[in-house]
Amino acid sequence: MTEHVRDDADLVSRAAxxxxxxxxxxxxxxxxxxxxxxYRFFGDASAAQDATQEVWIKVFRSxxxxxxxAAFTTWLFRVTRNVCLDMLRSGRRAATxxxxxxxxxxxxxxxxxxxxxxxxxxxxxxxxxxxxxxAFNAVALFGLPYAEAGSVLGVPAGTVKSRVFRxxxxxxxxxxxxxxxxx
Amino acid sequence: MEMDCIRTQATLSAVHDNESVTDxxxxxxxxxxxECGACRAFAAELRALDSLPAPQAPxxxxxxxxxxxxxxxxxxAEEIEAAAILEAPAVASAVAQASGPRFxxxxxxxxxxxxxxxxxxxxxxxxVAFLVTRTPAPETASIHPAAGAEAGTLDLxxxxxxxxxxxxxxxxxxxxxxxxxxxxxxxNRVYKPGSLLSDSTTATESIGTVTTAFSGAxxxxxxxxxxxxxxxxxxxxxxPDGSRLYEPVVxxxxxxKYQMVAGNAVDRFGQWPELPSRFPAPTSPDGSPTFVIAGxxxxxxxxxxxxxxxxxxxxxxxxxxxxxxxxxxxxxxTWWEPILIP
Numbered sequence: 001m002t003e004h005v006r007d008d009a010d011l012v013s014r015a016a017x018x019x020x021x022x023x024x025x026x027x028x029x030x031x032x033x034x035x036x037x038x039y040r041f042f043g044d045a046s047a048a049q050d051a052t053q054e055v056w057i058k059v060f061r062s063x064x065x066x067x068x069x070a071a072f073t074t075w076l077f078r079v080t081r082n083v084c085l086d087m088l089r090s091g092r093r094a095a096t097x098x099x100x101x102x103x104x105x106x107x108x109x110x111x112x113x114x115x116x117x118x119x120x121x122x123x124x125x126x127x128x129x130x131x132x133x134x135a136f137n138a139v140a141l142f143g144l145p146y147a148e149a150g151s152v153l154g155v156p157a158g159t160v161k162s163r164v165f166r167x168x169x170x171x172x173x174x175x176x177x178x179x180x181x182x183x
Numbered sequence: 184m185e186m187d188c189i190r191t192q193a194t195l196s197a198v199h200d201n202e203s204v205t206d207x208x209x210x211x212x213x214x215x216x217x218e219c220g221a222c223r224a225f226a227a228e229l230r231a232l233d234s235l236p237a238p239q240a241p242x243x244x245x246x247x248x249x250x251x252x253x254x255x256x257x258x259x260a261e262e263i264e265a266a267a268i269l270e271a272p273a274v275a276s277a278v279a280q281a282s283g284p285r286f287x288x289x290x291x292x293x294x295x296x297x298x299x300x301x302x303x304x305x306x307x308x309x310x311v312a313f314l315v316t317r318t319p320a321p322e323t324a325s326i327h328p329a330a331g332a333e334a335g336t337l338d339l340x341x342x343x344x345x346x347x348x349x350x351x352x353x354x355x356x357x358x359x360x361x362x363x364x365x366x367x368x369x370x371n372r373v374y375k376p377g378s379l380l381s382d383s384t385t386a387t388e389s390i391g392t393v394t395t396a397f398s399g400a401x402x403x404x405x406x407x408x409x410x411x412x413x414x415x416x417x418x419x420x421x422x423p424d425g426s427r428l429y430e431p432v433v434x435x436x437x438x439x440k441y442q443m444v445a446g447n448a449v450d451r452f453g454q455w456p457e458l459p460s461r462f463p464a465p466t467s468p469d470g471s472p473t474f475v476i477a478g479x480x481x482x483x484x485x486x487x488x489x490x491x492x493x494x495x496x497x498x499x500x501x502x503x504x505x506x507x508x509x510x511x512x513x514x515x516x517t518w519w520e521p522i523l524i525p
Contacts, residue, residue, distance in 0.1 A: 014478060018436055020253065021479025027248055035240035049244050053251060060252040121235045139200055141237060146202055165196040172228040
């Protein structure tokens, strides 16, 4: 992780100086995280692609002002989250619809088993609350520490810890991972 | 699920994320796991969850992003250039007041129309250049501008390697390198023809001589050159058809302009500039042993550095760039240094 952060800082510094190769390295290294977050936010590949492009354009325009005052991934997650929210607010895109049946399964451990094993990861993601999902994405996709994720989400690190744990429990149950390889 | 299980699994989840936990919580979780199979299994479930693939950005999306930001970078470069040129009228005006004749090309709305058209063309060229330089090895692509311009699309013709891999049997002759533009050099810096000026150049200060034949044949002669009224590094050279602005051949790196530096005379039109003689010709495509790969410029073209020379002081570009690149289709390695205003 530390090596990653150092690499990012170097690439950001070079990209801010006009090195397009360095900027492309950043894009290649982090586009999957940006795209996956947007995909889970909108539940739609086309919207995720638009959001990803918009994120990188914003990052490119703001590189000089970034100044490495935070970890690049923290900033990138903040930009990604804001772009998705802006697209939603502007009415250009709709958010992922939440499946109430799966929500019921998540909400009640006794019934979670009924849905278990019949869904893939992305379908299971749709059963999470938006708050749990974005906390999980911040940590699992962008690799943010709880405190950094909390600073972006506007909640204490302890809340991030709870949300991530709740998301993981729901996902492992829905995906039946305990039966597949958990033992 | 019991409370101890929830606490233990929350601790395991935090540890999985490399978060620090208190010794007390760690010990409690360890002790609980010794007695609880479900919680022992939870750690493996977390790893299994991590192994599931998340959605991945399509490869073409990366290219789309890079094309978009390259176009933005091109816009920025134009803005920088336009800002520099904005200073020009004051210079031209001062020259005119001092000595009478005016450079009509630099005055009036026509100039802005010209810059608008040039700016749009430059942006298009930069995007095209990016697309072409992104063509994966070993395929090499050439653009036929006329066909592309007419059809509004790129006509990419792939070289022998692609043809061979596709099963083409007939050997293809190696095409002759294209003729270089009408370059000339001044103090080893490379310039290309710009606009023809409508007035005498005697209004500006003489800065030295250039040696050129003003054609691809004939004997080169020494010609007096003059300081340009535009502070963009260009020079004014009187030729057979009148005084012409010769613009520096530049590329952008780190938001700064770098000008091509020639090691050969380039005293006839159509000659390709070569590396300065202090650099031995590289013996491999990656530039070694003379150069090492350093990064990329604004167009995403790979830059190479020489030992002991910081990249900000100069860098090399490998041959094989497309005709739309500032280096053109130069079959030689080229060397670039920060632009100087003569």
